[in-house]
Amino acid sequence: MKISVKHLMGAACLLAAGTAQVSAEEIKVMTSGGFTAAYQKLGPAFATAHGDTLTTILGPSMGKAPEAIPNRLDRGEQADVVIMVGYALDELIKQGKIEPGSRVELADSRIGAVVRAGAPRVSVGTPEALRETLLHARSIAYSDSASGVYVQNELFAKLGVADQVKPKSKMIEKTPVASVVAKGDYELGFQQVSELLPVKGATFVGKIPESLQSVTRFAGAVPKGAAHAAEARALLQYLASPAVQPTVRATGLDSVSAQ
Template sequence: MKPLHRLLALALAVSMPGGVALAADLRVMTSGGFTAAYQRLGPQFAAASDNTLSTVLGPSMGKAPQAIPNRLQRGEPADVVIMVGYALDELIRQGKVAADSRVELADSRIGLVVRAGEPKPDISTTAALKKTLLAARSVAYSDSASGVYVERQLFEKLGIQAQLAPRGTMIERIPVASVVAKGDYQVGLQQVAELLPVPGVTFAGKLPEDVQSVTRFAAGIPTGAQHPAEARQLLDYLASPQVQGTVQATGLDSVPR
């Protein structure tokens, strides 16, 4: 067992009554921005705790049936939800997630991709980003937090809303980079952690900080969770200092503590 796994297993054991960690099948709903980190860290938690993780993916908001709020509205069971912080806060306000369970996980910034083989565009400054977007035949962005910002605020900040309106498309549910990789769109904008895992694209970089939007990802425990104690252990692990190297490797930034 790796050192990190041993430490985690010890922490889990002493946190349970009688020092015995009881296995549970945790149902986890996670949205795109933290998914790459979760896919690396989840198996480590499962191996050390003897719990199993049953995971479904879906955006933090939007009209898609797969969106986490819509899943909960239909009564789908969940022990943990991982999503955009302000969308989680709305679920807390509605009484669907326990307020005292909220844990902040990571910050996510928006980046840009083009199809692999295409020249890598310059987006190092606001002026360069504006020039790149104006030159694009088509621009794709997500139906979650980053795409809402791109469509409603970024284009306006750059003064190109009128020009980009007929060329911009909000992509539901699937990764934006996947439609860029197929050549359906020339440029794709989404959170970096959702762009990097997709093959067939070239990552141009993060948006300049003066027009960047930082999305805080957080997690919580739904009020009807069947395994709240084990869910809390998972959340504590995902936010722990020991895993921040893995979190950062997926394109996310650690939350200042």
């Protein structure tokens, strides 16, 4: 996706700068699924205000897929900003691939469930209800990201249903879980709420109980060798600013400042 907006700064900025024009830059942003909806809503306003172009590269925060952000960086792909799961970003920091001090906390993401639009609503709001829903579901899908790893390796076991649900459960690679539920391939799907809500044809059921949640922190940073480090830092500060938090929360995320 490309957001291409190249304008002069706003009137107030122009008055301050006289007749000088803002130098437009192409800022390359690698972002993983959980924060993408918020970024797509907020990015155009930043681009307009700064006169820059945002070039967006989508990919998971981890995993073996060539599209995964760490694998892209390993291949030498250039980026000015990376937005990803916090602990995956920590690994890049340990590897020396991130500019020191550039990490910015962006949002927390919780796990929710969907069914196909028009299907009977199910309950996942209490441990007992979630357990019964899992046992009665004909098929279950979950993502290949942090939330899906938790569902597969921990959530089922905590509910004591791992053996019963394993034969009818599937980790979905690359594809949004809600989309395979919307097509009718699976009856019940789990993923981070912010990745479920944008998909048409699926009905959001709700978040899993807080006592069983796995909260994923999303953060951004500037990779070593970024061509536009100053602009990248400005974008991250904007995405984390109090003024944009209503938009962040509307996409299904939780503000870091609210925790």
